[in-house]
Amino acid sequence: MKLTEIFKLISRNWFLLVAVTSVTMASIYFFTRDQDDQYTSDTTIYTGIATGYNLGNVTESSAQYKAANNAFANLISIIDSRDIRKELGFKLLASHLMLKSYDATVLQESTYNTLQELVPAALKAKLIGATAEETAANLSAYYHASKSNVIRDIINSEDMIYSDKAFSTIVAKRIGESDLLQISFTSNDAGNTKNTLDLLTELVIRDHRKLFTAQSESVVDYFEKATEASFQKLKQAEENLLSFQKTNNIIDFNSQVGSTATEKNNLMGKYNDLEIDYAGALSTLNSLEQNLKDRGVPNLYSQEVLQLKNKLSKITTEIVQLELLNKGNKNAAQESRMNALKQEADELSKKMLGSVDKHYTNTHTMQGLPTAALLTDWVKTTFLIEELKSKMSLINKQQAMYAREYEKLMPLGAENKMIIREVDMAEQEYLAQLDGLKQSKLNQQNFEIISQLKVIDPPYLPGSPITSLRVIITVLGGIAALLLTLGFILAHAFLDQSLRKPSVAAKKMQYPIFGVLPETDATNAKQLLLAQNAEDQLARQLILKMRQKTSTAGPFVVGVLSSMSGEGKTALCHTLANSLSTMGIETQILYPENHKGQTVADAHSSFYAPLHGVLADASVADLAGVGYLDNAVILVEFPALLEDTYPVSLLKHLDLVLLTVRSNRAWQQADKIMFENIQQVTNAPIETVLSAVQSDDAKEMVVVRPKHVVQEQKALQAPKALTTA
Incomplete structure (x- = not known):
């Protein structure tokens, strides 16, 4: 709905709005007259x-x-x-x-x-x-x-x-x-x-x-007790952790477990490398011994050699221990001991070589190859094997030690984690309670300040009553009544399914608008002038339709139809006849005989029986009488189509069908079907005349002309000249 339409509704219903608002305000003022001053x-x-x-x-x-x-x-x-x-x-x-x-x-x-x-x-x-x-x-x-x-x-x-x-x-x-x-x-x-x-x-x-004193005291007391309890809980948890670590020789559980696992894996790798070196050395030694036997070398493992070998094995083991166990932590004493052991090992190697060599007098083989080099290699390889055996034995011991340590630590992991978690939770709880105690004490100081309310503006003895609420209530009630009434009017207009105005009627009825008949008040000069202009426009529209007729034989026959009675057919016929007569156009009106007593017949009007156009193939000339051809326009008013019997045979003789309908009613399905059937019978175009249209809505079709222009309009030529044109 456009803003202009809302203004039209307000201007049209201004009396209702004013009346409802006034009555509401008067009622409120009357019923609140006994209120005391406040x-x-x-x-x-x-x-x-x-x-x-x-x-x-x-x-x-x-x-x-x-x-x-x-x-x-x-x-x-x-x-x-x-x-x-x-x-x-x-x-x-x-x-x-x-x-x-x-x-x-x-x-x-x-x-x-x-x-x-x-x-x-x-x-x-x-x-x-x-x-x-x-x-x-x-x-x-x-x-x-x-x-x-x-x-x-x-x-x-x-x-x-x-x-x-x-x-x-x-x-x-x-x-x-x-x-x-x-x-x-x-x-x-x-x-x-x-x-x-x-x-x-x-x-x-x-x-x-x-309230504030009790609140602050209770809060501080609560946090003091809670802080002490959480501190004791934390203390007990820390003691449990310390006892657990002492019992199991734990300083840092995660570091110890990680270090043990790492060393265990490193020793395993070293041991594998030593096994490979030992297998290679042993193979070399066996090859050298076999070669020496083939050359006639006496028994390499005599009693003297075995003693030297065992002694060499012990010295080698000690050297390996010093190298592996004290790696990175050497001092002067260890360096001196290491050098002495290495020197002793070299001497034992030489003795072993000499012990074997003294039983062998021939230093060359039968093929002439030297044997001394083989003996030297045999002694070195023997020394290497002893060294590797010592390292493997020592690494085995270390692996066993780390394995025992790892097996000891692993079952303690869950318990250690649980005890540490208890310590963490107790510590968090203690810190939270400590922070709460701090906050509560600070708030207690604030409460002591803010709880001291001071009256800076004491109450006064009022000297006069306040403005009566009756006036305010009355005004608000009037505004509410105005808005409710306006809302009702707008809602009614929004939900209104009636034709209302020409633009709405054209959309709903699907027929072109021929003209309108405004609703008039005899005491309102503007409405009368609007109605006169609307009647003149209807006459001009009809003359225009007459000019569009291809055949010039006979008068222009207009059928005035409506679905129901009271739609304005008779008023339209009177209006057209008077306007055309004023212009000098001879016009005759044919009323149905049931209008006798309601409409007075004169020289330009007569009555007909609708049954004549139903039972027989009657024409308009048969019903109009002798002076039929003397008229330029014949207006035939049909009975209400949905209420009475109407002359069907006349429909095919019409040059124009004017469908009259009141603007304050809705276009029903029955109306639609009826005029669709009419359209199939007649060749005449069907156009709509909207009757009882509000003045504001009628202005869509009617241009209001000054009164002197209407009075100065001249009459047209005689009907014969018109019909023969």
Whole structure:
């Protein structure tokens, strides 16, 4: 829906909008006329909450902001709590009962008199104590003493100023992002407004300080105990770890396991290399011995040689141990011992060679090859084998040692990890509790600061009532009624399925729009002028259609049809006939005979029986009579097609079919089917005349011309000249 259409709807329904709004506002004002005047007062309290949290500097700014907001929310919750309002009622009633006489600065006279009537003098004397606190305590005790008593009735009465309903207008809010809290209260008693805020402020400051003090003390006490418990737990876990490491000779479990595995693998590789070298040396030795035997060398392993060999083996073993075990940690003594052993080994090698050589006198073989070189190689190879055997034996021992160490450490891994995890968890718990203790002590210092609420703007005694809410409620009610009514009108227009205006009718009916008949008010000159222009346009449209007729024989026959009665067929016929006659065009109207008594026949109109066009093949000339050819235009009004019998035989004689339909109704399926059937019978084009169109909607088809232009329009030529043109 376009904005212009919304404005048209508003202008069209302005009276309804004004009427509904006015009635609503008048009703609200009437029913709220008995409201009492309302007085309001407020007080401002400095809390120190935001500043206090910033002084602590224990969290990030975002967390401080959240903490400050939470603190204000807690403070407001205290003010809104049911307990504090119940206590406020007791203290307020106590202050009123302790009055010796009426005081306008405390409460209004009507409330004072009502209170004197409700509380008997004997009960009043019993309840009043030395101080206001004692009196309030007596009232509370009497209130809870039984389920039905005077004090209970007063406190719970919604008509009195001591109930929860009376305190429902207490509003507490933070002023911007500051440390200030504003509390306001509205009542129909000026003195009671100030008195209530004074007592409420005292209660809030007391409860707030009590809450923060108890909160900080309990939190600090909790963290002190939790920190001590977690410290003992950590201490015990560390002692368990130390005992476990001492028992199993563990300094660093992971390093020890890794080192043992690495050394084990290295020794295994070295041993494999030594085995290969030993096999090669042994093969060489066997070859040398066989070669020497072939050359006639005596027994190489005599008693003397074996002794020298065993001694050489021991010395070689010692040399290997010094080289492998003390590698990288040599000193002067070890270097001297190593040199002595090597020198002794060389001497033993020479002795072995000499022992073998003295039994062999011939130094050459039969083939003339020297034997001394073979003996030297044999001695060197023997020395090498002894050296390799010593290294292999030593590495075997080291492998066994590392294997035992590895087998010892591996089963301890899970237990060691579990004990270390216990130590880590105990340490984390202890650090967390220690941090919590630190935070709680810092917060305790902050709480001591921020719990000290100060009243910087005490409540005042209102001198005049606030602006009556009746005016505001009335205005808001009127606006709401206006908007609801406008919404209803827009919704109705949006959901409206009627034809409404020419553009909508053309889209829904699928027939071109011939013209419109606006809805007029006889007292409205603009609407009358619009209707006159619409009638003139209908006449001009009809003349244009007449000019489009190919055959000039006979008058131009127009059928005026509608689905139902009351669609404006008769009005259209009258309009066209009058407009054409004014222009000098002879026009005759044929009405169905059921219009007798409703329409007066004259020289330019007559009645016909629709049955004549149903039972026989009648023509328009048969129904129009003798003067048929004297007319330029014949307007034939058909009965309502969906209600009465209509002359079907006339349809094929029509030059134009004007379908009249009211703009305020919907185009139904029955209408559509009916005129689709009509279209199959007649060769005449079907065009729509929309009747009862709103003035604003009619302007889609009608151009409003000044009145003097309409009056100066000249008549056309005689119908005969027109028909013969």
